[in-house]
Amino acid sequence: MTERPTERPWWIAAGTVAWGAIVLAKAAELPQFDQHAGVGPGFLPSAIGLGLVLLGLILAWQIHRGVSFEEQGAEDINESHVVSYGALGLAAAACALPMLTMKQLGFVLTCTGCFVLVAAAFKSRRWALNAVIGFAFSLLCWWLFRRLGVQLGGFLPIAGV
């Protein structure tokens, strides 16, 4: 684990409070108590929202006091935990791609794109080879899992295939 005592991620505390406030606001639209069951459908979401707001505030207080955040350990990571934002961007793009293309281009082509992007994030620059391997692997998965009964959609939905 790597200690980064100087960083003060206020935004995490703010995000926690914000999500808690949203949950609390949405829960407020629901009945909190019920004549028969004691508590209504809004009670638990309210309690959870309130809890998140309080925890977010406590986290903010801890950050203010200079609490340290340590990165979790994992295999295959560099010892100094040096961050490559380019690689992170490529991997994030791979995770976002299905939102844009899955419905139109289908599972196989979308996954081929994801494969190439993730491989690039892991410093593999053999684009053509990665695209071929990614396509073959995606096609195999699509065919195999469809045979097992998993609905993965058509091969190329935009063309009606």
Next chain:
Amino acid sequence: MDPVAGLLHGFSVALQPQNLLWAFVGTFMGTAIGVLPGIGPALTIALLLPVTVYIEPTAAFIMFAGIFYGAMYGGSTTSILLNTPGESGSMMTALEGNKMARKGRGAAALCTAAIGSFVAGTIGTLCLTFLAPPIAELAFVFKPQDYFALMLLAFLSVSVVMGTSKVRGFISLFLGLSLGVVGIDKLTGLQRLTFGVPDLMDGVEMTVVLVSLFAVGETLYVASRFGLHKPNLNPLAGGIWMTRDDWKRSWKPWLRGTFFGFPIGALPAGGAEIPTFLSYTVERKLTKHPEEFGHGAIEGVAGPEAANNAAAAGVLVPLLTLGLPTSATAAILLAAFQNYGLQPGPMLFINSGDLVWGLIASLYVGNLMLLVLNLPLAGLWVRLLFIPRPYLYAGILIFSLVGIWGVSNSWVDLAMMFGVGLLGYVMRVYDFPIAPVLIGLILGPMAEVQLRRALAIGQGDWSILVSTPLSAVLMAVAALIVIIPAALHWHRTRRIEPLEP
């Protein structure tokens, strides 16, 4: 059912050819994922959930059990030969096991780990066989308030024990709880936190959250900090298998490890880390060869490895008898039961005897298979680590998409994969534990049902929540789990503060 009769019946189920095949598939996959980084038993089972809907439940759970046990074996192989523990429970094994391998005694280390795992797995399964039915019987007298108190205890202990910060543990838990309440309220039919999105009316898909948090989060995290250490395979050639002295030094640690692993594994948030650490510490204290510790002591491999596998058996006790998951993998197994419309607990032993006893019997069979698969083939398994990382992680993302897109072909699930995946990345960077999110997501709605049932019985009187001796004790323990560490922390900082300038 009498445990012996139940077990015999279970063997008649587990030894059917198709079930033996599923057990083999499970143990094989389990060993492979135990060896590989970035993928664990919880994620594998979650990815397989959409597929197994088309398989008979008994066969599916026999396979899952094989994955669960197999991952422990696979983890020990890479710990010993390459000093890369695939699972957190194998970390202590790596300490001494890798030193043994470096001295040319890798075969002996692998042997004591595999046989220790087999012994502990078998004793743990025996304990499960004879303890599960009486605990399940006991659960018949549980009232809704007892169940609620038990779940509250699970929430609090998981949040307090896992991770380095209690506040971050609780934030993880509350995030999971908030995702768990999304959807239509089953009692009133009102929509909760759906934001008008029709796809959210059935609630947040557990597979989507799990796969995104584990696989997508891990892929983002490792990609951003990637640095491959080429595996340095320790030669097994010329290594000696276990000598008479090794056997003599190993059998007691195996039994002691089992003694630590099983009960701690059965506790909420017990996990495999604490018993393996305890076992290592005790073996280090009791050994007649203290000089070897830190340089390759066989006791330091035998004990922790046994504790690791016994903990895996322990985890199944509260899951099968009370429907209470105490680890991330157990939470996924609970979701798998729910996928089949089954609810673990006392009724499972009555209504699905074939499944429960078949599952328990398959653990014995799986243990034997793992011994055969792992001892002679250890050198082969570690070759899996030479899979190029770009392809390994790209493959993991494609499998994740099979799991997520295959659930309901929903764009919302894909958007959630991206959002929760980023959350998983942030949680790794800022050290938020992940298991409490899953426990909150899966156990939260169940706890709410029990709370509302108890309050309905008590006609809105909140004192009903501590009205039975069991619920009162569990509530008190739950309160102490939070109060004691907080009080100790306060006491410690109060003493230290005057010394600071």
